[in-house]
């Protein structure tokens with residue numbers, strides 16, 4: 001797109017500092033809620049921002065609107081008659097919201113409006129909804145009450161309510177109607193940008209589609225740009241021209257919605273899409289099961305942040321295992337290194353397994369052996385541990401096999417550190433070492449996955 005964006009967000013970061021051990025603790029952690037996101041919103045377009053809960057979508061919106069102060073980055077807003085501005089000699093930009101003074105911020109807040117998930121909390125229960133919607137024009141200097149009333153009544157009708165609703169109170173409206181009221185209030189100052197943060201998530205499924213259709217109609221009628229935030233990728237598909245996918249504080253893929261949905265270039269996007277139920281009988285419906293838990297934004301994984309859960313995580317030079325086995329090995333490694341799997345937990349699993357299968361524990365079996373009974377060997381124990389942790393009985397790759405066998409033996413011998421060190425050494429992935437850069441996939445479709453680097457095999461999303 002060659003036209004000037006209405007909004008350009010560049011390398012935006014918001015890190016929260018919180019104390020680890022309570023109010024009086026000196027130990028602090030830095031939560032990298034938003035960690036360097038960049039995107040543009042063009043005039044009249046709807047851009048979707050999608051990702052799991054906690055990935056930083058709301059923080060992106062609130063930092064961008066300066067409802068919370070961003071840690072760093074630029075937010076260039078070319079609306080409000082500010083278009084065509086060029087950078088100052090010192091490199092700063094006159095339209096950078098992060099540098100706006102009070103007056104500029106007031107004007108920006110008129111031009112960029114926010115609606116969010118729960119409209120109830122944003123209406124004063126003691127005020128008629130007409131007065132609530134008309135409050136902003138009053139604050140911005142529209143003194144004539146009749147004119148204000150006429151504008152509000154017109155807006156109420158445009159959002160699917162009626163002029164007579166003006167004198168009613170918030171409790172008289174349903175959730176969907178309150179979201180319509182929130183839209184009326186957001187639009188009363190004729191903004192250029194609407195940020196809609198999960199606007200339908202709290203609503204009954206039966207009315208979600210109506211509200212989405214309304215946002216779409218209003219976008220056209222008011223010539224609005226919309227930044228639409230949702231954890232639900234199928235809702236984004238309904239409404240948005242372009243889609244940005246966010247994971248753990250970063251955007252990992254962005255592009256025209258059709259391209260992102262039809263030809264996802266990042267494994268995380270693929271996984272999100274695979275979770276969407278489809279009525280299409282031709283669809284293979286392969287659900288990608290993401291392993292591992294979502295890492296904390298206070299201690300994000302090195303390299304590609306998604307590598308700890310990625311089903312396409314790269315195998316190092318010389319290793320050629322079945323991809324699902326490779327994923328399981330890395331999961332095992334992660335858990336042993338993190339101390340989640342240690343000698344004690346292994347013994348516990350072993351005991352549970354022996355009991356479940358009607359066997360005796362090792363000491364009784366060994367006693368039985370002295371009486372000429374059947375003996376349970378270390379090899380049996382190792383096999384049980386491998387099965388308990390979803391590891392194959394043997395691996396085709398001899399080096400990998402040796403590393404797993406050694407680690408299991410070390411765990412059985414109570415040597416947790418040796419197990420962890422051996423696995424950490426043996427199983428490495430380039431994805432943990434290299435921060436992926438964005439690669440271009442045509443028509444503004446970009447993704448940050450190191451599989452797209454020319455020195456790695458191509459990525460087949462199919």
Ligand SMILES: Nc1ncnc2c1ncn2[C@@H]1O[C@H](COP(=O)(O)OP(=O)(O)OP(=O)(O)O)[C@@H](O)[C@H]1O
Nearest residue numbers: 016018031033052053054055056057058059060297
């Ligand atoms: N005030 C705060 N102090 C510390 N951490 C915060 C604060 N606000 C948000 N976070 C953390 O920042 C991360 C991003 O939160 P954010 O609400 O932006 O995510 P989200 O994608 O919008 O998720 P959700 O849809 O659940 O709101 C989370 O780990 C959250 O716990």
